[in-house]
Amino acid sequence: ETGVTQTPRHLVMGMTNKKSLKCEQHLGHNAMYWYKQSAKKPLELMFVYSLEERVENNSVPSRFSPECPNSSHLFLHLHTLQPEDSALYLCASSLEEGTSSYNEQFFGPGTRLTVL
Amino acid sequence: QKEVEQDPGPLSVPEGAIVSLNCTYSNSAFQYFMWYRQYSRKGPELLMYTYSSGNKEDGRFTAQVDKSSKYISLFIRDSQPSDSATYLCAMTEGASKIIFGSGTRLSIRP
Numbered sequence: 001e002t003g004v005t006q007t008p009r010h011l012v013m014g015m016t017n018k019k020s021l022k023c024e025q026h027l028g029h030n031a032m033y034w035y036k037q038s039a040k041k042p043l044e045l046m047f048v049y050s051l052e053e054r055v056e057n058n059s060v061p062s063r064f065s066p067e068c069p070n071s072s073h074l075f076l077h078l079h080t081l082q083p084e085d086s087a088l089y090l091c092a093s094s095l096e097e098g099t100s101s102y103n104e105q106f107f108g109p110g111t112r113l114t115v116l
Numbered sequence: 117q118k119e120v121e122q123d124p125g126p127l128s129v130p131e132g133a134i135v136s137l138n139c140t141y142s143n144s145a146f147q148y149f150m151w152y153r154q155y156s157r158k159g160p161e162l163l164m165y166t167y168s169s170g171n172k173e174d175g176r177f178t179a180q181v182d183k184s185s186k187y188i189s190l191f192i193r194d195s196q197p198s199d200s201a202t203y204l205c206a207m208t209e210g211a212s213k214i215i216f217g218s219g220t221r222l223s224i225r226p
Contacts, residue, residue, distance in 0.1 A: 004159070040124050043160075043204070043216040056213065090159050102148035102167070102210055107159030 003027040004108035006091050012114045015081060021111045023074040023091030031097035032074040033105065034066060037088040049074060050097040081115045088112050119143055122205055122217030130225050135192040139205035139217045142186065146207040146215075149181050151190045154202045154219065163203075164190070195224045 003026045013019050025032065034046040048056035049068040063085075065077040074091055088110040094103040122139045129135055137151075148167055152160035164179045166172045172179045178191040188207070192199055205217040 040218055042118075042120065042122075042218045045213050048213070092159075102150075102165065102208055104162055104165070105214065107161065109157065109159050 004091060004093055004106050006089075006108035006111050008111060009109065010112045010114075012116065013078070013081065014116050015083075017081075018077070018079040020078065021076040021089055021091075021113075023076075023108055025072055025074075025091075025093040025106070025108075027093055027095075027106060029093040029095050029106070030071055031094045031103070032068060032071070033092040033094075034074065034076050035090040035092065035107075037090055037110070043090065047076075048097060055097060078113075081113075083115050086113055086115045117142055119215050120205065120207060120217045123220055124218050126221040126223060128223040128225060129195060131195060131197060133195050133224075135190075135195050135199070135222060135224075137190040137192075137203050137205075137220050137222070139188050139207075140186055141188070141207060141215075143207075143209075143215075144183070144186065145209045147210055148208050149179070149188050150206040150208075150214070151177075151179055152204040152206060152216075154204060156201075160204055197224045197226050200224045 007022045031050045036044045046060045047066040052068045067075040090110045091108040092105040094105045120141045150165040151163045153163045154160040169183045176193045180189040200223050202219040202221045204219045208214045
């Protein structure tokens, strides 16, 4: 198990529901990320937070709303999702974001989301 | 054209075989090249990363980068059933976001 945990691991929700995904990192990192992983598609970066400030939002629909209350926790609030939003949602963290060199990202196990 | 192209497989080889996984890319500004391994029901974990061109070896794994051809490879020697996973290539300019390939599903037959 990595130092990044995600809950719940599985989630089934209707299109009218509101739910939240939670991510917690125990690595002392300053940057956290949300990715979407769909079958046979590359990981899609959704949001990036650095020191609790959102630094990137990759044209994600407003039905996905991130929240980063501190550098160890990251949430993804979901409402009125569509069936095509069904995917594996991965959280990751890295020591820093936006420096001149590569910062390894550590991933959580993901939340498997199914929208009915 | 996608920034990173990776054959999704699946690729099935017998135990002990040499496995070759590859990606091509279009952005010549990429400097850091990574291979992630993702087991079923797990998140990706970094396997190897290289900076710029050249080879890097770690046990049974060798990563190669050919920037002139915009081509990267991961070789697995003496493959084991425990190597069965999805392998994702990824690359970045450094400070910018990481671009991932779609992943190659690998199965090693005992």
